[in-house]
Amino acid sequence: MPKSVLNWFIEHATELSHQQSSPCDCVAALAPCMAELIHNAPGFLEPEHYRSDPTHYARNLIHRSANDDLSLYALVWMPGQWTPVHDHGSWGVVGIVEGVLEERSYICMNSERNRDEGIELARGGVILLPSGAVTSFVPDPDHIHITGVPTERPRTVSLHLYGRLMHNFHIYDVASGTRQLTEVEHNASH
Template sequence: MTPTAAGSRTSTEFQQGRRTEVSQKLLAFVAEVTRCVENVQDEVIVVSRVRKAMSELVSTDDWLPETMALSDPKFYQQHLLYGDPLDRFSVVSFVWGPGQQTPVHDHSVWGVIGMLRGSEINQRYGRTAYGMDPIGGSERLEPGDVEIVSEAVGDIHQVRNAFDDRVSISIHCYGGNIGRIRRHVFKDLGETQEFVSGYSNALTPNLWAPAQ
């Protein structure tokens, strides 16, 4: 929904529409990650706990609001589901249209990726004197699978939708406001280009509205 479209609706209609996007499962996930970043200093432990919570979140595909599952024929979409007020973490729905993929890129913070719908192919990369080389074989994520990116285990990868005829969706939790972080795209010969991804949506789900 764009700001223009939202502005054309009455206040009552808008609030009712927001209530349909309530997700107790997502709220529980956000609460757990908040407890982690508030009480745990060790990144390894934080990521381990977030991974467990993510595994629970993507174990069922019945909670993601439809507005956060919208694809685009030209570009993969990054819908912000929740942004911590202190920028300690963010939760994003990545929606991959048929055949869409990222360039080789990094994140600069830890990330936990859970496959919710469809499937995606993840290929890790490492820097060499001649540019970027694949590390190992590609990994295919199926619904319920969880993957990690970080400086410790590898922060550079390329991701693509495993399907050319359907949408795939993965849920990402990052150790920062990923839409504002300056990151890098890596070209074939090792050339780097800085970028800030931003987000695709203008509004986020209201996690605290009463369920109907």
């Protein structure tokens, strides 16, 4: 039964995340679980997890822990939809359910990372994450990137597990060298 598989994943992810003392150990423990879910449980998402928005990628909240130390979202990316350049302030594990998600990384060239002005970012590499791929990130140094789907590719659905409620994150203005903490709704797109 697909729903029980998703519940198993959430319970197992909660247990594993509480057993780990560092973000690196946490994503190392959780990435194989994400891969198992995506590879072995087709149809585990409910119809409401596929909600899309014609103007922005959609963030569909699947699970929020009682103390906000874990959240799980299904993100739906229509062709041409991208995030702004951003970070997470958390560890995360991402699995691709459908399509190909493109990630373009940025590297902070400053030695002092925790500031909102005078940020020097350089473009890094590009990663193409096809259906079944799993990737992860940790908060220190934070993972600064832009993700999305080029107009010539079909819809992509990705599953995002974070070590906190992902209700805010920094958005970077690369040209001006600034960043701003931005609040987002739980089931909203941005």
